[in-house]
Amino acid sequence: MKTILVDNEPLALQHLAxxxxxxxxxxxxxxxxxxxxxxEHIYESRxxxxxxxxxxxxxxxxxxxECVLEKLPMTHVVFVTAYEEYAxxxxxxxxxxxxxxxxxxxxxxxxxxxxxxxxxxxxxxxxEAIGNTIVHCFRSLQFxxxxxxxxxxxWKTIKAQELFxxxxxxxxxSVHKEAILEQLWPDIEWKKGTIQLYTxxxxxxxxxxxxxxxxxxxxxxxxxRLDVGNIILDIxxxxxxxxxxxxxxxxxxxxxxxxCSQYSGDYLAEYSYNWAETEKQRLRSKWLQHVHLVASYxxxxxxxxxxxxxxxxxxxxxxEEESLYFExxxxxxxxxxxxxxxxxxELLIHMLHQHFDATPxxxxxxxxxxxxxxxxHNNQLK
Numbered sequence: 001m002k003t004i005l006v007d008n009e010p011l012a013l014q015h016l017a018x019x020x021x022x023x024x025x026x027x028x029x030x031x032x033x034x035x036x037x038x039x040e041h042i043y044e045s046r047x048x049x050x051x052x053x054x055x056x057x058x059x060x061x062x063x064x065x066e067c068v069l070e071k072l073p074m075t076h077v078v079f080v081t082a083y084e085e086y087a088x089x090x091x092x093x094x095x096x097x098x099x100x101x102x103x104x105x106x107x108x109x110x111x112x113x114x115x116x117x118x119x120x121x122x123x124x125x126x127x128e129a130i131g132n133t134i135v136h137c138f139r140s141l142q143f144x145x146x147x148x149x150x151x152x153x154x155w156k157t158i159k160a161q162e163l164f165x166x167x168x169x170x171x172x173x174s175v176h177k178e179a180i181l182e183q184l185w186p187d188i189e190w191k192k193g194t195i196q197l198y199t200x201x202x203x204x205x206x207x208x209x210x211x212x213x214x215x216x217x218x219x220x221x222x223x224x225r226l227d228v229g230n231i232i233l234d235i236x237x238x239x240x241x242x243x244x245x246x247x248x249x250x251x252x253x254x255x256x257x258x259x260c261s262q263y264s265g266d267y268l269a270e271y272s273y274n275w276a277e278t279e280k281q282r283l284r285s286k287w288l289q290h291v292h293l294v295a296s297y298x299x300x301x302x303x304x305x306x307x308x309x310x311x312x313x314x315x316x317x318x319x320e321e322e323s324l325y326f327e328x329x330x331x332x333x334x335x336x337x338x339x340x341x342x343x344x345x346e347l348l349i350h351m352l353h354q355h356f357d358a359t360p361x362x363x364x365x366x367x368x369x370x371x372x373x374x375x376x377h378n379n380q381l382k
Contacts, residue, residue, distance in 0.1 A: 139265030
């Protein structure tokens with residue numbers, strides 16, 4: 001069973017995780033010390049159960065549970081508390097159970113068995129609930145239902161898929177037919193283009209209905225409007241998390257690293273739509289700014305190996321970003337890793353030639369030549 005643990009005390013959080021892993025039957029998909037950050041992750045991942053400490057700052061466990069149960073009423077809520085009187089309020093808001101600190105393993109085992117017995121019926125109900133789908137827009141379009149792997153829909157035509165994405169790009173807004181025709185069928189005679197537009201709209205509505213995805217394509221004001229209802233878009237969720245992220249510090253750096261890794265690729269990158277380019281660049285810029293912020297923090301702390309590992313992870317997502325190679329060259333110099341400096345410069349040359357038919361910038365060449373000459377001189381002195 002998938003679960004998320006929330007407790008502002010790190011030792012208590014780790015102890016609960018160890019106990020759950022020991023008794024088995026649980027897959028811990030998140031551990032949080034901040035209730036607000038946990039809430040967003042719960043909305044996205046929809047675990048079968050959540051374990052909440054009650055006495056937490058800013059948002060306590062009871063407030064967090066109320067928010068979760070409002071949107072995800074089938075979630076098992078288990079409170080973890082040192083005060084038995086808090087459990088009374090827990091049951092008032094439909095919590096399934098509570099555990100007193102210090103945690104007793106026998107109690108935890110019995111509770112696990114009870115939840116497992118209830119799970120089949122509850123999961124079936126949850127999968128039919130409205131708002132149980134996340135739309136993935138990073139890299140490519142996918143739909144992910146509760147407890148399932150991401151799904152790539154089989155569109156009738158390429159244009160039907162692009163039309164859906166164009167309407168989703170303008171979600172909540174009325175897009176006039178002329179604007180759609182200009183973007184998607186610019187070289188086709190108006191009457192023929194209109195027929196293709198009507199056909200694509202029909203195909204989109206039919207596919208969404210067949211797949212039971214709660215997204216509506218409404219006709220309005222000489223055009224169409226996409227209503228996503230309670231469905232979540234991963235790009236919106238990511239930006240919301242970024243906005244609400246705690247101040248970067250030693251006890252929050254993991255949250256910021258996770259935010260960087262959640263950007264799994266550029267916005268609709270696999271399709272190369274001209275109309276999506278501005279949004280793609282906006283999101284990429286925001287992501288790279290945060291990437292460099294986290295790396296700068298590591299460097300200021302003297303944690304060069306962590307900074308290198310961070311940049312390498314980002315480089316695997318966006319290999320065509322020139323700045324990442326140069327930053328890794330400088331970090332590896334600090335680590336006295338000559339091989340990695342040379343390797344990054346070679347990779348940079350290859351990437352620029354392959355993607356842009358270009359060579360490294362002048363300042364990068366100058367830095368590398370200075371470093372290479374210095375290394376050669378130092379080796380001669382040995």
